[in-house]
Amino acid sequence: MKKMVINKIINNKIIILTAAILAITGCSANSSQSAPQAASDSIAGYYGDSGGAPYEAPAAVSSEESGEMYYYDNGKMTSDSAAPDAYQGTGDQRESKIIKTGFVNLETNAFDDSVSRIETLVKEAGGYVENSNLHNANSGSRIFEAVYRVPSESFDQVKRLMEGVGRVVSSSEQQENVSPQYYDTQARLETKNVEEQRLLDMIAQTNDVKTLLALEQYLAEVRTDIEIYASRLKDIDSRSSFSTLTLSLYEQLNVRLTAGETPFGARLTNSFVNSVNNTITFFENVCIFLAGSILPLLFIAIVVTAGLVTYKFFSKKHKERIV
Numbered sequence: 001m002k003k004m005v006i007n008k009i010i011n012n013k014i015i016i017l018t019a020a021i022l023a024i025t026g027c028s029a030n031s032s033q034s035a036p037q038a039a040s041d042s043i044a045g046y047y048g049d050s051g052g053a054p055y056e057a058p059a060a061v062s063s064e065e066s067g068e069m070y071y072y073d074n075g076k077m078t079s080d081s082a083a084p085d086a087y088q089g090t091g092d093q094r095e096s097k098i099i100k101t102g103f104v105n106l107e108t109n110a111f112d113d114s115v116s117r118i119e120t121l122v123k124e125a126g127g128y129v130e131n132s133n134l135h136n137a138n139s140g141s142r143i144f145e146a147v148y149r150v151p152s153e154s155f156d157q158v159k160r161l162m163e164g165v166g167r168v169v170s171s172s173e174q175q176e177n178v179s180p181q182y183y184d185t186q187a188r189l190e191t192k193n194v195e196e197q198r199l200l201d202m203i204a205q206t207n208d209v210k211t212l213l214a215l216e217q218y219l220a221e222v223r224t225d226i227e228i229y230a231s232r233l234k235d236i237d238s239r240s241s242f243s244t245l246t247l248s249l250y251e252q253l254n255v256r257l258t259a260g261e262t263p264f265g266a267r268l269t270n271s272f273v274n275s276v277n278n279t280i281t282f283f284e285n286v287c288i289f290l291a292g293s294i295l296p297l298l299f300i301a302i303v304v305t306a307g308l309v310t311y312k313f314f315s316k317k318h319k320e321r322i323v
Contacts, residue, residue, distance in 0.1 A: 094179070094183060096177065096179050097177070097178045097179045097182045097236055097237075097240040098152065098175055098176070098177055098178070098179075098240055099175070099176045099178055099236075099239045099240050099243070100152055100155050100173065100174075100175050100243035100244070101173065101174055101176075101243065101244045101245075101246075102155065102159050102171075102172070102173040102174075102243070102244070102245045102246070103170070103171065103172045103173070103245075103246045103248075104159065104162050104163060104168070104170075104171050104245065104246070104247050104248070105168070105169040105170040105171070105247075105248045105250070106162075106163070106165060106166035106167060106168060106169060106247070106248070106249050106250065107166055107167045107169055107249075107250045107251075107252045108165065108166035108167070108249060108250070108251065108252060109251075109252050111142055111144070111249070111251040114165045114166050114249060115144050115249065117165050118146075118162055118165055118247065118249070121158060121161050121162065122148045122150060122158060122162075122245075125150050125151065125154040125157070125158045126150070126151050126154065127148050127149055127150030127151065127154070127158065127242070127245075128148070128149055129146055129147070129148055130146075130147040130148065130149050130244075131146070131147050132144070132145065132146035132147070133145045133146070137250075139253070140253065141250060141251040141252065141253050142251040143248065143249070143250055143251070144247070144248075144249040145246075145247065145248050145249075146246075146247045146249075147244060147245070147246050147247075148244070148245040148246075148247065149242040149243070149244060149245075150242065150243055150245055151241070151242060151243070152240065152241060152242065152243045155243040155245070158245065159171075159173065159245060162245070162247065165249075166249065167252075169250070178236055178240065181232075181236070182233065182236045182240075185229050185232050185233055185236075186229075186233060188225075188229055189226060189229040189230060189233065192222055192225050192226045192229065193226065195222050196219065196222050196223060196226065199215055199218065199219045199222060200219070202215055203215050203216065203219070
């Protein structure tokens with residue numbers, strides 16, 4: 001009984017698969033090909049005519065549920081981990097994609113001159129300022145922070161010259177080889193472009209509404225993948241061709257005066273003068289306040305006076321009545 005149920009499920013799946021192939025490639029009224037032959041020609045048109053030989057070129061198919069990329073190689077499905085490496089075996093034929101980043105912390109006595117020199121050397125190297133910030137520390141010294149983008153070939157030279165502008169507090173750099181990721185993404189993008197064109201051809205040849213809607217939905221997913229891969233390639237190109245240099249420049253203040261260098265009499269005089277000035281300022285502020293509040297104060301005085309007069313008048317009347 002269990003074997004009969006399994007055979008029935010397999011037969012149903014075969015019928016559904018055959019109907020799908022007929023709907024996509026064999027439903028045209030003018031087509032004289034059989035459904036299997038039409039499907040075979042469809043695959044050949046996608047991966048190239050092999051002249052009847054087995055398709056040895058790997059075909060990439062995406063899986064939306066697992067997020068992996070599957071490849072058909074000689075009739076066998078393999079996952080991403082077993083897919084052909086787009087970067088291996090290229091030798092010197094492909095440019096290496098190296099992302100360089102550097103961090104430099106400096107101290108300087110000539111703050112303005114140092115900032116100007118750094119901006120000049122970055123500009124002469126063909127770089128630019130991505131963002132910058134100037135602010136004051138609690139000690140009163142100034143801090144200049146900036147992120148520069150410089151051509152990768154000039155990265156080492158610019159960093160060395162930048163370190164010579166002031167006293168180096170700390171300096172570091174790192175490199176990341178993203179060549180495998182770049183060329184793997186590039187291969188996936190090419191596969192998606194071919195897949196997009198094939199879907200467009202199938203849409204143009206399909207008359208069935210349900211099949212057309214399914215193809216258009218899958219086409220939208222493919223185009224989303226194309227945009228994602230293209231964006232990744234653009235980002236890697238940008239970061240590998242222009243390296244990032246982050247600078248923190250601190251102003252070092254020279255404090256030469258100490259408390260003992262100022263005479264006691266001078267400090268006492270300064271304190272007394274400050275006290276007098278503060279007292280004068282206080283009374284000036286009081287006068288300014290009174291001048292600005294004269295009308296409201298006058299109105300309040302009138303109201304209070306009228307109230308007192310009224311109170312005394314009624315109090316006197318009340319006493320007379322009692323007597």
